Amino acid sequence: MSVTAAKGFSAAGIAAGIKETGNPDLALVVNNGPRRAAAGVFTSNRVKAAPVLWSEQVLKGGEVSAVILNSGGANACTGPKGFQDTHATAEKVADVLGHDAAEVAVCSTGLIGVLLPMDKLLPGVETAAAQLSEHGGEKAAIAIKTTDTVHKTSVVSKDGWTVGGMAKGAGMLAPGLATMLVVLTTDADLDSETLDKALRAATKVTFDRVDSDGCMSTNDTVLLLASGASGITPEYAEFAAAVESVCADLGRQLIGDAEGASKDIKVEVINAASEDDAVEVGRSIARNNLLKCAINGEDPNWGRVLSAIGTTRAVFEPDQLNVAINGVWVCKNGSVGDDRELVDMRYREVHIVADLAAGSETATIWTNDLTADYVHENSAYSS
Amino acid sequence: MSVTAAKGFSAAGIAAGIKETGNPDLALVVNNGPRRAAAGVFTSNRVKAAPVLWSEQVLKGGEVSAVILNSGGANACTGPKGFQDTHATAEKVADVLGHDAAEVAVCSTGLIGVLLPMDKLLPGVETAAAQLSEHGGEKAAIAIKTTDTVHKTSVVSKDGWTVGGMAKGAGMLAPGLATMLVVLTTDADLDSETLDKALRAATKVTFDRVDSDGCMSTNDTVLLLASGASGITPEYAEFAAAVESVCADLGRQLIGDAEGASKDIKVEVINAASEDDAVEVGRSIARNNLLKCAINGEDPNWGRVLSAIGTTRAVFEPDQLNVAINGVWVCKNGSVGDDRELVDMRYREVHIVADLAAGSETATIWTNDLTADYVHENSAYSS
Structure with a gap:
């Protein structure tokens, strides 16, 4: 389920040792094609984490072959070294998978102002790559949790094609966009412009309207990746409705798990x-x-x-x-x-x-x- | 001290029975002249309590002879009946004091959406008037408390003239202006235009910059009344500095007593x-x-x-x-x-x-x- 519900994707979630607790903290999502179209929406906070600055550039190309996500550290407000670390992470993923680093999106979540333990993260990339599986979506969703008490996934399946995804976020959900990490995947055969249009329309009425504590993160990222593996190109309206449905479901789950909330x-x-x-x-x-x-x-x-x-x-x-x-x-x-x-x-x-x-x-x-x-x-x- | 530190003012604070606890809940401040110049600044919330709508009109005349303030009920969102109650309160004060109701400002604080117990408030006006005293400032400051744990007063005395005041406010301090009730008095001999200029300049850098919980009240009112009883007309800059000093002191006291705060x-x-x-x-x-x-x-x-x-x-x-x-x-x-x-x-x-x-x-x-x-x-x- 989760990011591997749609055909053409594999994923993994492992404990790389970034979190001192030893809990899972590194997720890898890979688009196995045949196509690798992608769209992304990022925080509107002007103080952006290094992975956001990196991934914004990656998404400009309209193609994403893999997403590496870590919890246990936001890599925000970490200066030039923080950006180098993000770059090195993408290079490592590209190296291990035989892809181009310019098509590897990076997401981080956790404490601001602390450098990531690269001596643990980089070996973790190899471990995660070795565990990639078409059934790995659940483990990936678990590895991106921070103060989340449960992992969040959602799937909508239509006539031969699917949209699925995972989200993390428990506090600091706020507009502009969503203050969370979300990866959505689909096996629909669509180009990046169509994905972008559907994703922006969906986030505007879902994640952008989830406001837990009025605070806006430095790391918010919502990605939508299409493998085209179903060979089906759905009607735009139907596809957009499916994306909105998954986003609404994930948004509702985020509010339901907001830090300390009782209502x-x-x-x-x-x-x-x-x-x-x-x-x-x-x-x-x-x-x-x-x-x-x-x-x-x-x-x-x-x-x-x-x-x-x-x-x-x-x-x-x-x-x-x-x-x-x-x-x-x-x-x-x-x-x-x-x-x-x-x-x-x-x-x-x-x-x-x-x-x-x-x-x-x-x-x-x-x-x-x-x-x-x-x-x-x-x-x-x-x- | 408080609103009676400046010459030409008397005040009272009594328990009229508006609060179920039996604590003081009605304050009366009277300007005995010789002049009755006044200025006021009110909430910028578009949902304004009846006493705010009333007092805004009173202040347009530039003269205030008395201010009646109650705690135990905000008289906000109370419809036409609420406005009639404010009007009746001003008429009662005018009647008892032999003044014009159009020169009686009204302030209320407490729960929104509940009508005031006029059968207790109106007799309370008579009781308060009977207890008016040149030493009544402290009692008036106590009677306007809601969740305040202490009453707040401040006085600055210069060469022969004085600015003093009282404030209430413990939660819901926010900008736009201050989310509080404040009455300042001075015996300086100044017209309402000068008072208005000094008051707006002072609130802009004091009460407007006190933000406890981001919430804005429906009842905020800050009034400045001048009796001219000192016979002295200070330099504008010196007077404005004194008003700002009293406002800054009261604002600092409000933050220091904010609901539940530890820092x-x-x-x-x-x-x-x-x-x-x-x-x-x-x-x-x-x-x-x-x-x-x-x-x-x-x-x-x-x-x-x-x-x-x-x-x-x-x-x-x-x-x-x-x-x-x-x-x-x-x-x-x-x-x-x-x-x-x-x-x-x-x-x-x-x-x-x-x-x-x-x-x-x-x-x-x-x-x-x-x-x-x-x-x-x-x-x-x-x-």
Whole structure:
């Protein structure tokens, strides 16, 4: 499953010794062809990790034959030596596989500001290459975990072709794009332009709308690789829908495993004047620490929702806003609505609807509650 | 002290029964003249509480003879009835004092979306008026507390004239302006235009740069009232400096008492291309939940600082950024700097310097750490 669900791919996940715990920390995904088209979307953080700077260049060529991913170190803010290390990693993969380093994408995740232990990583590449398998997708997904409690994979199969993928990310999920590492593979026979179009369309409404803690990573990377091994070229719309479906599923899994979270919150903005307005309002609600604490306490505190909406530039009139929490319209026309005691918040998923009464556009942002566990997890260890 | 440090003012603070705890919840500040010039700055949240909508209109007249402030209820998102209640409160104050309701400012703080108990508030106005005293400033400061653990006052006295004030605010301190209630008084003989100019200049570099949790209130109000009772008209620069000094002192006290905080964090951005850049970068750092958790754990995690800087539009080159934490330059040229083990974070105040190496402008933003206590305080009760 995972990145090896689609035909034409092999993968491996091993423990190279990068993590002091001895847990798996190095994943290799190889596209065995016949074609090696690829597209990528990267963090919009201006402080980019060395592997992001490298992989952005690789993707400009539109072809990726392999992706090497390590957890246990982000290789971000590591200066020229960090970039040399990324380059050396790609060269090593190319050397072992007999490919061109310019077609090897590199992803890293972990602590910022620490150089990778290349004496462990480079031998690890050989070990991983030796273990490449058409059933290795699961192991690869496990090897990219950081504070993730579970590994994340998703697959959609259509008439003779498949899109599958793996993701890691537990904290620091935020827009611009997704603050995560994701590798998607397909055996559909498509060129890099089509992959790029489908990937950008999908991330815009999935990973870009997953906002765990408002923080944006230096390492975000989402890659889509096509082997063409199915020999089938699907209709664009059908392919794009499959990619979006896999991205949505992985995004939902990321929120479900967000650091310390006890509630998954679906913020749905309706009747906005524009989609941009809907996204801006949804993000503002999703980033409101006070609301996220209230949800943690199972308190349907709609005043926090209105406060958050009020900080945006979206089109709305304060006395026309409506808010529902888990189906109860607790705020009507900007004021007290139905009895908040009616709101049942015992379950993990919480659904907030913000009705701007200003148009017909909509957007959904996923976030989670803010918990004492989140604070503990992010204060107790450097990550 | 407090609002009665300056000559020409009386004040009172009483328990009207608005708070179920029976704690003081109603404050009255009266300007006894001879002049009643005033200026005000209000929340930039577009969802404004009824008392904000009312007081904005009052301040347009440039004269305020009294301010009535209640804790125990924000009177925000309460519809037309909420506005009627604010109006009735101002009328009651005017009636009792023999003033014009159009010169009575109203401030409220507490839970959003709940109507005030007018049957308790209106009789409370009479009780407060009966207790007005030139020594009542302290009691007034106590009556406006919500989750504040201490009341906040500050006074600057110059040659024959004084600026003093009180503030409340413990959570939800954020820019745009300050997310707090503040009343400043002076016996300097100045008109409302001068007061307005000095107040806006002061809040811009004080309350506007205090950002506890990134959330913006519906009720923020900062008022400056002048009685002229000293008979002295100070130089503008000297007066503006005194107002800024009182605002800075109160702002520092607000951060020091922020909900659940264990660290007060001074984020100083230096060598920015513009002051706007410096403020944007400072705010981005101050709002980074991951950094705020790391500081809570006494972890000098400078990677979080760089990640935050990278999300801004400020002028900088990633490989020229420098970051110091408590005097140790842990990040130099965008990469690893001095040994992070040298950073001593045992004390409550933490000083982060972000050097953008892009110019000569600077700005300082105050924030605090993110703690499990903050989560508990904001999840355990509706506020």
